[in-house]
């Protein structure tokens with residue numbers, strides 16, 4: 001089953017013989033050593049922007065150009081698909097078509113490729129499906145149900161996270177030590193993990209963690225398969241090694257035990273995925289694991305100006321748990337790192353957008369600018385500002401704010417309130433959070449809506465007065481419709497923001513994420529808070545919805561010159577001329593959650609994140625903090641991040657905004673800019689007079705029903721047939737509702753369009 005590697009009939013060419021090749025000349029001494037040390041393990045341990053990725057790419061090209069290996073004998077692992085694509089393009093640029101056939105990709109992609117070839121050996125069929133998070137949660141729910149565990153107390157998402165952590169550590173159920181038992185479901189997590197894996201196998205499916213875990217199992221249980229791959233991969237190259245987790249580390253170690261020509265590059269100061277199971281210890285242990293390893297240090301930074309590099313180095317020096325390294329760079333000092341205080345988030349967005357426009361006027365490209373935020377929810381204010389000014393932007397590694405799952409759900413709730421006929425919105429949230437309105441009930445609703453050409457909410461409204469839908473679902477549906485009515489009434493008096501908060505809380509939507517405990521739940525909750533905050537700028541729900549549709553409609557040019565917006569985590573490995581780092585306030589950055597969950601280690605990881613942020617910049621860094629931030633739905637006076645104090649003063653220029661951004665009345669403590677600021681005026685122009693649509697008119701309903709009866713479909717005393725209840729005779733007619741005595745099912749209320757004369 002396993003394929004044998006391509007024959008190795010290449011005539012080895014001594015490294016160095018081609019030293020004259022141009023790609024080698026584009027390297028400094030140390031980089032060249034790292035590229036040319038082709039035999040045996042090599043670790044390039046070096047700070048940001050020193051050319052680690054460049055070394056890896058050149059090494060790859062060098063192996064190919066010197067004919068030391070065929071593309072199919074080289075395994076190159078990167079951290080993201082984007083990085084993999086870029087690496088491929090750059091290698092191709094150096095060696096042309098001979099880059100085809102490389103095993104170049106993320107750990108997951110490569111493992112999936114290997115697993116497809118040997119699926120049977122781990123109990124899968126080659127066509128196995130790879131599950132996404134939603135599927136995983138659904139599966140975990142089934143497992144919990146089968147085990148009679150209360151999902152309210154022990155949510156499926158939390159189980160998925162526990163399982164994921166074990167998988168990150170390379171632990172199959174049989175290998176989880178008793179001491180690692182989680183408190184989940186009173187210690188039953190391990191048993192559930194086993195059942196979860198069983199279910200996956202029955203479904204012929206694997207989740208993301210399985211891709212690695214199964215590959216590990218494959219290799220450990222089948223030495224001949226492992227030996228095959230060890231022979232095949234003559235060269236192994238790994239970027240961002242500091243962020244590999246234990247499973248990935250074990251996997252690499254198994255493969256490298258063959259020839260041992262493994263080259264890893266990384267920077268302990270840029271390890272930012274500890275919260276997801278990455279172990280910076282892997283990089284520190286390299287020498288022990290790979291005997292005779294050659295450690296290459298690169299000290300010259302080619303990316304940033306001296307001020308930027310010095311600011312970043314000064315900051316990271318505050319971390320204790322690090323190897324420490326010297327970095328230097330040549331060239332003009334350039335701008336100092338600019339740190340600016342602003343009044344609030346809106347002003348921050350204004351300031352950044354203004355500077356972007358100013359740079360653009362000077363001839364700078366938008367592509368060369370990035371905004372790196374700590375939390376996903378921070379992107380909203382920038383996005384709205386950009387849309388307003390027509391500055392094209394892209395959100396990398398994530399969705400634009402209003403495209404995010406939880407935001408769409410929240411918007412759907414408001415849409416149903418404003419527009420009861422909005423079927424799409426109704427469908428989206430009728431059973432979110434789950435309220436026991438299952439497929440069968442929904443189908444009944446669809447059927448009636450279709451049959452009568454009415455909206456789903458209207459159909460639902462009729463059905464809850466009958467016995468068409470099973471009692472439990474009917475109860476939930478009826479409560480939901482009552483909620484809609486109540487919220488609609490509230491909409492007349494409450495502010496949109498207060499209304500939205502109430503709706504999200506009372507519908508159980510916020511609670512669904514709060515109980516979620518999954519890794520992404522906190523971020524989603526933050527986004528929901530940001531959503532409620534965004535509504536403060538609007539007078540009616542209708543105005544807000546109008547705004548959302550405008551924003552969603554915004555030209556989504558995929559290519560072209562666009563400002564890059566992303567989280568600091570997604571910025572890893574990238575570089576830009578200008579980098580904006582907003583929101584440097586205590587609580588936001590360092591983020592409270594990191595400190596609460598991991599204490600000092602958490603703080604150090606946050607600091608590494610700050611280091612990653614600053615070192616993305618070639619020429620300009622703009623750090624900002626707001627005096628007032630809407631955190632957890634209320635205005636708080638924010639304190640500048642401790643990281644700002646830690647920046648070496650010689651390389652920083654402080655700037656405060658009062659005077660620069662006027663138009664703000666005095667004395668509005670802790671509140672947003674309520675006056676008609678530039679932004680407010682512009683938003684005012686965007687507002688329409690749209691009001692929430694009225695609930696479906698009762699008269700129209702009566703008229704409709706009368707029309708139907710007039711058509712003489714059925715009447716009292718008629719014998720009829722109903723799909724679910726069978727034959728019966730009509731006892732009473734109330735508009736479109738019929739009371740029927742069924743021969744088998746007894747007396748039921750049903751909808752007239754669901755019966756046929758019999």
Ligand code: ATP
Pocket residue numbers: 026027028031046047048049050051052053054055267270301302303572573574575615
């Ligand atoms: P990070 O830690 O952020 O991932 P890195 O160490 O991988 O950074 P690279 O991205 O490889 O660094 O290089 C940083 C920049 O410096 C790139 O623009 C690269 O082209 C340039 N560079 C690297 N080495 C040299 C060199 N010898 N001569 C000129 N430019 C170089």
Ligand code: MG
Pocket residue numbers: 052053054573
């Ligand atoms: Mg790199």
